[in-house]
Amino acid sequence: MELVRVVSHNTHKRMVACLQGQIGTDAEKRHKKLPLTSLSQAMQDGGNQLGEESLIGKMMEMCGDAENRLASELMQHEMNIEKEILDPLNQLAELDIPNILKQRRQLAKLVLDYDSARARWLQATKSIISGTNTQSLTAKADSLKEEVDEAMNKMELCKDQLSADMYNFFSKEADYARYYVMLLEAQADYHRKSLTLLESVLPTIQAQQDSWTEKPAFGTALDEHLKRSSREIALPIEACVMMLLETGMKEEGLFRIAAGASKLKKLKAALDCSTSQLEEFYSDPHAVAGALKSYLRELPEPLMTYQLYDEWIQASNVSDPDKRLQALWVTCDQLPKNNKANFRYLIKFLAKLAQESDINKMTPSNIAIVLGPNLLWAKTEGSLAEMAAATSVHVVTIIEPIIQHADWFFPEDVDFNVSGMFSMPAPLPNNVNHLTPPDYDSGTIERKRPGSMVGPEAAPRPSTNVIRGLIAQLNHHRVKVYHLHVFLSPVSLTGPREPRPRARSPSPSSNNTSAVLKKKKKNLSSDEMFSVLSNLVRYPKLPR
Numbered sequence: 001m002e003l004v005r006v007v008s009h010n011t012h013k014r015m016v017a018c019l020q021g022q023i024g025t026d027a028e029k030r031h032k033k034l035p036l037t038s039l040s041q042a043m044q045d046g047g048n049q050l051g052e053e054s055l056i057g058k059m060m061e062m063c064g065d066a067e068n069r070l071a072s073e074l075m076q077h078e079m080n081i082e083k084e085i086l087d088p089l090n091q092l093a094e095l096d097i098p099n100i101l102k103q104r105r106q107l108a109k110l111v112l113d114y115d116s117a118r119a120r121w122l123q124a125t126k127s128i129i130s131g132t133n134t135q136s137l138t139a140k141a142d143s144l145k146e147e148v149d150e151a152m153n154k155m156e157l158c159k160d161q162l163s164a165d166m167y168n169f170f171s172k173e174a175d176y177a178r179y180y181v182m183l184l185e186a187q188a189d190y191h192r193k194s195l196t197l198l199e200s201v202l203p204t205i206q207a208q209q210d211s212w213t214e215k216p217a218f219g220t221a222l223d224e225h226l227k228r229s230s231r232e233i234a235l236p237i238e239a240c241v242m243m244l245l246e247t248g249m250k251e252e253g254l255f256r257i258a259a260g261a262s263k264l265k266k267l268k269a270a271l272d273c274s275t276s277q278l279e280e281f282y283s284d285p286h287a288v289a290g291a292l293k294s295y296l297r298e299l300p301e302p303l304m305t306y307q308l309y310d311e312w313i314q315a316s317n318v319s320d321p322d323k324r325l326q327a328l329w330v331t332c333d334q335l336p337k338n339n340k341a342n343f344r345y346l347i348k349f350l351a352k353l354a355q356e357s358d359i360n361k362m363t364p365s366n367i368a369i370v371l372g373p374n375l376l377w378a379k380t381e382g383s384l385a386e387m388a389a390a391t392s393v394h395v396v397t398i399i400e401p402i403i404q405h406a407d408w409f410f411p412e413d414v415d416f417n418v419s420g421m422f423s424m425p426a427p428l429p430n431n432v433n434h435l436t437p438p439d440y441d442s443g444t445i446e447r448k449r450p451g452s453m454v455g456p457e458a459a460p461r462p463s464t465n466v467i468r469g470l471i472a473q474l475n476h477h478r479v480k481v482y483h484l485h486v487f488l489s490p491v492s493l494t495g496p497r498e499p500r501p502r503a504r505s506p507s508p509s510s511n512n513t514s515a516v517l518k519k520k521k522k523n524l525s526s527d528e529m530f531s532v533l534s535n536l537v538r539y540p541k542l543p544r
Helices: 002-018 027-033 035-050 055-130 134-171 173-211 222-229 235-247 261-272 285-298 309-316 321-333 337-354 364-374 384-404 464-476 490-494 512-519 526-538
Strands: none
Touching (some): 002 055, 002 173, 027 035, 027 055, 055 134, 055 173, 222 337, 235 261, 235 285, 235 337, 261 285, 285 364, 309 321, 309 384, 321 384, 337 364, 337 384, 364 384
16 A cells, blocks of 8 residues: 555656646646747737738748647646546545555554553453452453453444445545546647647648748759749749840850859859849859759759650760751750749750850850759669769760750740840941841840739830841842841741651751752842741741
8 A cells, every 4th residue: 555655746846847737726727827928929929019011030930830729729738637537546645545655654553552451451351360359350351341342442442444445445445546547638638639730720830831932942852843923934044044145155164163162152142032132143153053053953853854764864865966856856855844944945055155255265165064964864763973973974865965056945935035034235336237146145134023013015026127237238249048048047048847746856967957948049139038037037947
């Protein structure tokens, strides 16, 4: 019994220590004293100070309310624990068992009293037999006999009471053991209610979190970033391309020369928070190029996708150049919509960059070497060095021809300012005396804040007077059509192109265009020349 009392007392003491509220107080005071209540109040106060314009403030307010409701559940749980478990357990350890132990000690004392009275009575009885004063001794013996009887009655009464209490305790042992099971059941019920509460508020909180568009772009899946920001082209790609178009196209070793680590880190952080304060980075094109490479490499899945990795490698292994281009085109056409749009945007820019290779030394081959491994890599496990060595050779043979034949893979023109956050006027010299396509790199990009975004505008068309001035000069020098074939696409002379088949497309290495052009060796009329030069100025083509 003593052991049961000790373990019950220790358990009760530890249970009380587990309670976060103040035991024995009413519900309101108990709720105020809970740590969760203090946390809830602090979070709600912080949310009010930051305001709803801040995502942190909004989240603190909503989560603070949830914590307050959890505190109410905890308060109710602890009050039930105190009433149903702690109080009965305390009564068992401090009242019921001590009473039994007290009766046991009392019985032991009564047994000693009975034995002492009986010994005295026996001694008096012996004295009567051997003594001379028989009457006096007999009276004393009778008195002692009464004491013995009284002591025996008390002893028997105490023994009966102790036996009853002992039987009662053992009959309730299952109830006493039940207290510990009830503790677990109460905890399970509390956690279920808390989980239900959290599951009811978390979707609302998560929806509020997801609706906030200002989230990092680096390391985020492409589809998630585009969906969250309602963009067609990823912000880091477009921002870096637009900055490079203004200041980096003639920078030697672009994408090859490493930028300063601190400047690169700052630019990545600025792009992550979608800030428009990018003016300081225009003077460091290598940092911009490094940020673009980092974004592509940090994508959870490469821009050219894991799913098509084997197809890309198989296409690069085709020995015949024309068939290799066909295989690359088929694989490129299988890219998911968002990946294809961003890949097309990037390739068009890289092709434009390669046009300045005489100055920037970045030929399609060099671009493919430094940028290709950031566009496609293997998903299989292995050391980084092994993966890079195995992939880079194939990637170069994939990216280089795509850059070289960018207008064949993606014949549509690209508006690099697709989001309208930037605008780049197309420069056209007033005194035009040659056939060089417009130099878009010499323009000045007008940087606009996201808050004042403008819609995408059509590419500016040169005025009629400028075109007719060119026509007059060409007719004066009797320029033949075949002199222009390096600048013109088949659309210029043969009308709209037939829809391209899904599985096969004409190879860019074919000489059909040259044959058509060379057959038309005649002077152009003014209207024909006007149409040709309009397309020439609006749609400059790479020399083949």
